[in-house]
Amino acid sequence: MKGVHLGIGIAAGVAAGALCVGVLAAVGDEEPAPPPTSPTTTAAQDTGPGAAPIASAPYLHLGWGRPPQPHKVMDATGITAFTLAFALSGGGCAPAFDGKRPLRGGPEAETAQAIKDAGGQVHVSFGGWSGRKLGPRCATPEAYAGAVQKVIDALAPTALDFDIENDDELGNAAVQDRILKALKIIKADNPDIALIITTSTDKKGLDKWGQRLLERAAALDAPVDNYTVMPFNFGGSSDMYADTVAAAENLKDRLMAVHGWDAATAYRMTGVSGMNGVSDDGEITTPQTWTRLRDWASARGLGRLSFWSVNRDRPCPSGGDPVTDCSGTEQHPWEFGKITAGFRQ
Helix, strand or coil: CCCCCCCCCHHHHCCHHHHCCCCCCCCCCCCCCCCCCCCCCCCCCCCCCCCCCCCCCCEEECCCCCCCCHHHHHHHHCCCEEEEEEEEECCCCCEEECCCECCCCCHHHHHHHHHHHCCCEEEEEEECCCCCCCCCCCCCHHHHHHHHHHHHHHHCCCEEEEECCHHHHHCCHHHHHHHHHHHHHHHHHCCCCEEEEEEECECCECCHHHHHHHHHHHHCCCCCCEEEEECCCCCCCCCHHHHHHHHHHHHHHHHHHHHCCCHHHHHHCEEEEEECEECCCCCEECHHHHHHHHHHHHHHCCCEEEEECHHHCCCCCCCCCCCCCCCCCCCCCCHHHHHHHCCCC
């Protein structure tokens, strides 16, 4: 994925000074979103692969983009879970948010508690496109699992998202295996936490490294609850609905081939994490397109639907920045969140 400007993980390079004031400041006088029509589904309806509480948890980043107060987004949309991004290396194998913010007593801990106080769930994402990743800096699976455990102990999330992309993790066979082996340790120590792998895709599906990731996860018996693709930054797309569906169908087919699952199971193990509004490559996912994709995902029984990011889920008034705090497409405030809240597994 060419996450040069908007892509997942880009904010890892943002200066820490941006967080000194108003990390949890409320969004200003924006028009309210229409009231939610249906609440999000936060747990699968059956058991077996993919039956974990991961359905709808869009990404919330506290490093830029006027991060909103989560309870206001929950009230406006029906969303009940958020994925806090990103846990990276704060030096060696020591985890820190964006590589600089503490696990305890910092913005993420405060936000996680606010989400829980409002009755929501907290997910945490590791990795992303840019910044210092833990995968290459933790020498063994045990060390990587230990770093992840520190985040679990600090925030008590219900799900973990391992956003494996870029050459330092996705394009490195040793690091891929290290992370996948660590997932077994993490799951053994935290059996109730759902584990998600998120990775990049082309219009036609996973590249050779993405295919290897799936194959090795199966070979190593990694306890993955959902595999999610990020269907954007295709190098340009004239039909984001068709290209997203094609990419997700490719992932489903790969999962069937690798694991021997039937179609229903493979769909349940498949997820889509889109980019609301304008992507790095100028592709545009409108609220109307996202609604169609949500309905397709619900009809097929996908296990996860997410987007990057909550910070950008609002229109761009004069002075708005689609890189960090608005979508660059016509919408109501928090409209993508409201649409996503209607997702059904």
